[in-house]
Amino acid sequence: MNINIDEKGATVLIEVREERLDAHNSSELKTQMLSLFDEGKNNIVIDLKDVRFVDSSGLGSLVSGFKNASARNGNLKLCGLQPQVKSMFELTRLHRVFEIFPDSEEALASFS
Amino acid sequence: MNINIDEKGATVLIEVREERLDAHNSSELKTQMLSLFDEGKNNIVIDLKDVRFVDSSGLGSLVSGFKNASARNGNLKLCGLQPQVKSMFELTRLHRVFEIFPDSEEALASFS
Amino acid sequence: MKDNLEVDIKVPNQTRYLSLIGKIGEDIARTLKRYQGDREELAYQINLVLTEATSNAILHAASDSENQLIHINIAIINQNLHIRVFDQGKGFDPKALPHPDFGDPKESGRGVYIIQSIMDKVNCSRVNGGHVLEMIKYLH
């Protein structure tokens, strides 16, 4: 999976550089987040701007990250959702669960 | 077929605004050129910059236009060939038949 | 009937082929002659339904053999979209599944809900020693 992980102060920015976040690669994203949690990094922004397609497994990996971050008193926020990806969050009501920002700058700023 | 026809002095610029020039739409391009010849417009530049795919019918319509223009003491020149489209001209040796330019500006300038 | 079409796909039992199957679905959506709605929205929906149903077949109902092929059929019949995904599993009743609990979001359990939200008919039935999930969407 093509992924970019960048520490921005106390927050970690994960850029998913894939066209699809689906049952084929979502477990890799989960694993990446778990190793961040292991290192005590519990504030995460996931930038989905390159992602054109998300399925229920992709959503599941984000929910997993969100729950793990919250359980550790951190947070997981999203940004860069393309319109059709956004619709997926609405269909599954997950837009009420995640804080969603237009871009990574705003998402990162919200942590400070 | 999505096509743009623009008179630039004594030369006509045809922009093919389609991803494919193939057996489905090439006869339309031929018809368009025939009506230009009927109006006495025999110097033509065809800009293929939007065209990602050409098949043998697409090539055939360009050969038809070239022969008609030449028979009327005009010329038909090409520009904006994407690399894979260019390979098609090489495979069929048509790169030796047509004058091919990088862009429409250079192709139009070559007429004056 | 005019404008009917059918694409039948057999690929290895592996998630790396989900993207191929989804893309074929998108290509079909973009080719539909008489569809009045938003084609790009339909393309995403067909991609999604194919991805969900096929990954369920791989995850919940694959045969043991690594070389077993997954079988998917996509057809336009009388302006309706028919998607069938065949598997070697024990089948399940889509209508009996609980809706996801929106108040307490879980990691899994959204696939069939998504399929049912998009398609007009969803039905699982026995066929040659396995099952087929049959999904229909009316396009007119």
Add this chain to the structure above:
Amino acid sequence: MKDNLEVDIKVPNQTRYLSLIGKIGEDIARTLKRYQGDREELAYQINLVLTEATSNAILHAASDSENQLIHINIAIINQNLHIRVFDQGKGFDPKALPHPDFGDPKESGRGVYIIQSIMDKVNCSRVNGGHVLEMIKYLH
């Protein structure tokens, strides 16, 4: 064998479906697991061969019926690409066709030449009252 796959397509006898068939070919090229060469070049080539062979079936060998479906089969078998295009025509011998005259370019007559340049084996044979053009490309 591992990584075999098969896509079988039936579409109306109309050139507007050429782009769908070509795109499915491109999608397959981009999914191939072990291909070492340039995938985008292969994608164009498969798109082209499918387009040429299918438009020939539509133009030279279609049945009279407007509702007749065109039948195309694309398969990866033991890392070879097999493309078969079925038609209702009288068949022809690809090897007997003259090469295009490069010195005196004509409007038509490049389709089969292009197919033969790209594919390693090209063969036309009788099948159920019509013919099939069978084309193979070795991918390894």
